Amino acid sequence: MRKISLTLLGMYLGILSAFSQGADTANYKSRKLQLDEVNFVSSYYHQDGNNSAVTGGIGTEKLSDFANTFELKLSKYDRKARKHSYGLELGIDHYTSASSDKIDPSTITSASYSDTRIYPTLSWTLQNEKKKSSIGLAASYSQEFDYTSVGFGASYTKASKDNNREFGLKFQSYFDQWHIIYPIELRGYNEDKNENPNRNSFSLSLSLAQVINQRLQLSVIAEPVYQTGLLATKYQRVYFKDGSLNSETLPDTRVKFPIGIRANYFLGDKIILRSFYRFYADGWGVKAHTAELETPVKLTPFVSISPYYRFYSQSAADYFAPYQLHNFSDQYFTSDYDLSKFNSHFFGTGIRFAPPRGVLGIQHVNTLELRYGHYSRSTDLQANIISLQIKLK
Numbered sequence: 117m118r119k120i121s122l123t124l125l126g127m128y129l130g131i132l133s134a135f136s137q138g139a140d141t142a143n144y145k146s147r148k149l150q151l152d153e154v155n156f157v158s159s160y161y162h163q164d165g166n167n168s169a170v171t172g173g174i175g176t177e178k179l180s181d182f183a184n185t186f187e188l189k190l191s192k193y194d195r196k197a198r199k200h201s202y203g204l205e206l207g208i209d210h211y212t213s214a215s216s217d218k219i220d221p222s223t224i225t226s227a228s229y230s231d232t233r234i235y236p237t238l239s240w241t242l243q244n245e246k247k248k249s250s251i252g253l254a255a256s257y258s259q260e261f262d263y264t265s266v267g268f269g270a271s272y273t274k275a276s277k278d279n280n281r282e283f284g285l286k287f288q289s290y291f292d293q294w295h296i297i298y299p300i301e302l303r304g305y306n307e308d309k310n311e312n313p314n315r316n317s318f319s320l321s322l323s324l325a326q327v328i329n330q331r332l333q334l335s336v337i338a339e340p341v342y343q344t345g346l347l348a349t350k351y352q353r354v355y356f357k358d359g360s361l362n363s364e365t366l367p368d369t370r371v372k373f374p375i376g377i378r379a380n381y382f383l384g385d386k387i388i389l390r391s392f393y394r395f396y397a398d399g400w401g402v403k404a405h406t407a408e409l410e411t412p413v414k415l416t417p418f419v420s421i422s423p424y425y426r427f428y429s430q431s432a433a434d435y436f437a438p439y440q441l442h443n444f445s446d447q448y449f450t451s452d453y454d455l456s457k458f459n460s461h462f463f464g465t466g467i468r469f470a471p472p473r474g475v476l477g478i479q480h481v482n483t484l485e486l487r488y489g490h491y492s493r494s495t496d497l498q499a500n501i502i503s504l505q506i507k508l509k
Contacts, residue, residue: 147193152201154508155187165453165497169364170218170299172353173439173451177497181211197246203239203254208232219351220300231261241271248275254288262351265292279327286321297351302363312368315345333380341372354451356444364450366435371399376406386414396430402455404430412468422466424489432457453495464489464501475506483507 165177187205194200212230235258243250249272256267269288275281292315318341325335348366355361376394383389389411396404410424433455435448442449466487475481484506491499 149190149192149202151188152191152509153187153189155185155189156506156508157183157185157187157503159183159501159503161499161501163491163497163499165493165495167453167456167495167497168218169349169352169450169452169454172355172361173453175218176214178214179211181209183207183209199243199245201239201241201243203237203241205237205239207235207237209235219297233258233260235259237267248277248279249273262295262297263292265290267291281327282323282325284321284323284325286323288319288321290317292316292345294346294350296346298363299351299353299361301361311350312346315343315347317341317343331382335378336376337378338373338375341370341374343370343372344368348450349452352450352452354442354449355440356442356449357440358444359440360444362449364452366448366450367400369399373397388412400455401434402430402432404428418469418471420468422468422487424464424466426462428460428462430458453497456495458494460491460493462489462491480508481506482509 159182161179161181161183163177163179166175167173168175168177185205185207187203190202192200210230210232235256237254237256239252239254241250241252252271254267254269256265258265258267267288267290269286271284271286273282273284275283294313294315296311296313319339321337321339323335323337325333327333345368347368347370348364350363352364353361354364374394374396376392378390378392380391381389390409392406392408394404394406396402396406406426406428408424408426410422412420412422414420433450435446435450436455437449437451438456439451442451464487466485468483468485469475470483473479475484485504487503487505489501491497491501
């Protein structure tokens with residue numbers, strides 16, 4: 117499975133009993149299912165470095181990824197004046213990875229050198245405007261050459277009467293099954309025939325958002341995660357001090373605990389300061405800090421730019437060591453630099469067009485946004501990403 121540092125996915129958790137109420141026929145408006153919004157996002161990502169985990173912490177990390185996501189949003193009201201929102205998202209990524217091709221260097225190009233990942237997601241949200249609460253359910257699927265994943269989730273939100281405060285609760289679970297692949301040198305030799313090919317992940321998200329005044333909004337988010345199963349990537353090599361070789365081996369459980377705070381401050385009508393800080397710790401010894409700042413600025417009523425910067429710093433996992441620095445007696449071992457000590461910088465800008473008559477005069481093309489970012493890591497990994505988003509309403 118590919119290594120890309122800049123990806124996130126999520127789904128939702130809810131409580132159905134919050135919406136048990138009698139019909140409110142006085143406020144009922146007959147609504148047919150209608151199309152609210154269509155979003156298309158396309159991005160190109162490229163990275164390069166010299167610490168590939170596939171070859172034991174040395175060697176090329178060159179990787180390119182072309183990703184496309186298409187999303188439909190629909191809605192309708194029921195007889196109780198509750199809003200039902202439906203989402204259909206389809207993502208398709210195609211990547212090439214020079215490091216993955218080193219699983220079996222004797223081949224010119226192996227199945228792992230390039231692959232296409234397909235990941236559809238279905239979601240449903242029920243919003244009770246009278247009670248100022250909503251619930252949601254979602255299901256997702258993802259497949260690559262070495263694994264498949266099925267995800268489920270649900271959500272619940274509750275706002276205060278004046279809409280100045282909102283509590284959110286989300287739960288998500290992913291059930292992954294690996295097609296276990298060993299480096300060519302270890303096949304039939306160091307393979308564990310009883311290796312569990314499954315990996316399960318469960319996360320809970322608790323959030324509290326508060327409007328402080330007309331200019332300042334704050335939110336606090338805690339997102340504990342529990343993982344169990346095969347958490348090592350078995351085709352990643354580890355070389356020991358004595359020159360021997362084995363496949364990456366890691367504990368079969370991992371607990372993660374990130375907690376963050378977000379603050380948005382409105383500097384008049386044209387400038388917004390969006391800031392975020394997160395502290396992260398896990399059961400493998402990794403501790404990390406993230407600080408972000410994005411500043412959207414309106415150049416005209418219909419054009420804005422959004423420069424942004426993110427700083428990230430983490431300590432090494434207890435089980436990490438570089439090439440040929442592990443002891444053969446170690447119980448767990450990895451040379452994956454994603455688990456090493458490093459600092460990173462991610463910066464760039466976006467430009468957004470939202471003219472009232474539509475982009476290029478096309479009325480239904482509501483918004484067009486271009487974004488570019490550059491990622492730099494202290495381990496000499498460099499990456500660039502450019503994306504295009506088009507919104508139709």
